[in-house]
Amino acid sequence: MYGNAYIEPDSELAAKMAASREEDPEKLAEFEARIARGEKIEPDDWMPAEYRRQLLRMIEQHAHSEIIGALPEGTWITRAPTLRRKLALIAKVQDEVGHGHLLYSAAETLGKSREAMINDLISGKSKYSNIFNYPAKTWADIAVIGFLVDAGAIVNQLANAKGSYGPYCRALERICYEESFHLKQGYDAFVALAVGTPVQREMLQDALNRWWFPPMMHFFGPPDTISVHTEKLMRWKVKMASNEEMRQDFIEQYVPKIWELGMTLPDPALRKDEATGVWEYTQPDWDEFFRVINGDGLCNKERLAVRRYAEENGRWVREALMNPIQKRMVPYA
Amino acid sequence: MTESLDPRIRRADLEASPASSGLKQNEHWETYAIFHQDKRGAAHEFVGIVHAPDPELALVFAKEQFGRRKKTVNLWAVRSSDIYTFQHEDDDMFSTVPDKNYREASGYPVRKRINKYLFDQKEEEASKA
Numbered sequence: 276m277y278g279n280a281y282i283e284p285d286s287e288l289a290a291k292m293a294a295s296r297e298e299d300p301e302k303l304a305e306f307e308a309r310i311a312r313g314e315k316i317e318p319d320d321w322m323p324a325e326y327r328r329q330l331l332r333m334i335e336q337h338a339h340s341e342i343i344g345a346l347p348e349g350t351w352i353t354r355a356p357t358l359r360r361k362l363a364l365i366a367k368v369q370d371e372v373g374h375g376h377l378l379y380s381a382a383e384t385l386g387k388s389r390e391a392m393i394n395d396l397i398s399g400k401s402k403y404s405n406i407f408n409y410p411a412k413t414w415a416d417i418a419v420i421g422f423l424v425d426a427g428a429i430v431n432q433l434a435n436a437k438g439s440y441g442p443y444c445r446a447l448e449r450i451c452y453e454e455s456f457h458l459k460q461g462y463d464a465f466v467a468l469a470v471g472t473p474v475q476r477e478m479l480q481d482a483l484n485r486w487w488f489p490p491m492m493h494f495f496g497p498p499d500t501i502s503v504h505t506e507k508l509m510r511w512k513v514k515m516a517s518n519e520e521m522r523q524d525f526i527e528q529y530v531p532k533i534w535e536l537g538m539t540l541p542d543p544a545l546r547k548d549e550a551t552g553v554w555e556y557t558q559p560d561w562d563e564f565f566r567v568i569n570g571d572g573l574c575n576k577e578r579l580a581v582r583r584y585a586e587e588n589g590r591w592v593r594e595a596l597m598n599p600i601q602k603r604m605v606p607y608a
Numbered sequence: 609m610t611e612s613l614d615p616r617i618r619r620a621d622l623e624a625s626p627a628s629s630g631l632k633q634n635e636h637w638e639t640y641a642i643f644h645q646d647k648r649g650a651a652h653e654f655v656g657i658v659h660a661p662d663p664e665l666a667l668v669f670a671k672e673q674f675g676r677r678k679k680t681v682n683l684w685a686v687r688s689s690d691i692y693t694f695q696h697e698d699d700d701m702f703s704t705v706p707d708k709n710y711r712e713a714s715g716y717p718v719r720k721r722i723n724k725y726l727f728d729q730k731e732e733e734a735s736k737a
Binding site: 317319320346349350353369373376377380383388389390391393394397398410411412453577580581583584586587588590593594596597598603604606607608 | 612613614615616617620622623625626627628629630631632633634635636637638639641654656657658659661662665672673676677688689691693695696697
């Protein structure tokens with residue numbers, strides 16, 4: 276799923292920018308020239324400390340989002356309405372956990388262990404996509420998540436797949452391939468309700484209203500402030516599109532598909548300016564966004580408690596299998 | 609914490625589970641490189657890694673992660689630390705002379721030489737006659 280389009284800003288940014296100024300100028304120039312030529316950076320290549328740090332942060336948050344994202348969807352596995360929907364949902368949730376694994380592997384090539392990443396997730400130090408701090412209240416929520424959240428993730432991930440770090444791009448290629456199934460099965464479940472009985476339509480409309488505002492409108496993050504820092508991340512092909520560009524791309528592709536079915540979105544200001552081609556919409560409450568990402572959402576506590584429960588209750592199995600002579604190494608690719 | 613919407617999570621009784629003591633280094637074991645084969649006789653191709661305590665479980669995890677979707681007839685698991693490799697920064701050792709056509713069949717234009725020989729022969733005979 277679930278590109279975490281919004282990457283939490285770096286509080287130690289100033290220090291790191293100072294550090295990056297101290298990078299060997301010759302190596303830095305060669306590094307930037309390689310990226311400008313469209314070459315991929317591989318794990319054992321020289322890279323600026325700030326590039327490594329930003330990428331690690333981004334890939335790690337993306338990985339966390341995949342495994343946390345499996346939780347709201349998993350909520351409905353036991354109550355899927357038909358066997359086929361249940362098979363599809365189980366397959367999708369398994370894919371999401373697999374994506375988490377692929378992304379943790381990509382992050383590991385940058386030198387951080389998976390154990391350290393999971394510790395940072397459980398302690399709250401490391402973030403994941405805010406959208407999963409909202410509850411999936413009905414089956415229609417699963418249809419809306421499978422359709423719109425996965426659509427948003429594809430917009431984000433297709434952009435990132437053109438980035439500069441080889442292992443991340445390769446993980447995203449496989450992920451995007453699987454996402455196309457997720458999106459299509461979500462759209463199918465969405466349409467099934469939209470063309471169904473009045474009660475089904477009402478349930479779908481209710482889910483749409485809750486997921487559009489604020490989660491989907493928060494999904495890509497607040498409009499970027501254009502800073503020297505953002506420009507550098509774009510030059511290094513860490514960030515491939517601005518938050519607003521991705522949001523516009525998402526709205527352009529998916530709002531017509533919702534309206535076509537006679538469903539509505541809870542934003543009276545939502546319209547396309549035909550002259551400029553730009554979509555207008557009501558800005559969501561960005562204070563809520565920051566409140567939720569810092570722990571004060573409906574589901575933050577439960578999501579992390581489930582993760583902690585899994586790690587703590589699985590420990591005896593891991594220890595029983597432990598081979599005492601093994602040693603840790605950073606994987607080659 | 610509000611009550612979970614997920615019946616499985618309600619049953620798990622999260623409040624009663626122990627506080628996190630944190631994962632220790634290596635608690636997720638070491639890594640194995642996985643090589644995927646899509647048909648008999650084809651080369652096994654590197655597709656990614658899994659964390660596993662031993663080679664048998666590495667194959668079990670690899671089957672889930674790399675064999676669940678595309679066609680698979682076989683997988684190899686190799687402990688990452690058992691792979692020997694050159695460093696990419698030394699890749700200049702693989703560069704040789706820029707023109708390697710002495711290694712290629714196309715580097716030997718035999719027919720050209722024969723044709724010239726045959727042409728010269730014909731000329732010579734013509735001049736004799």
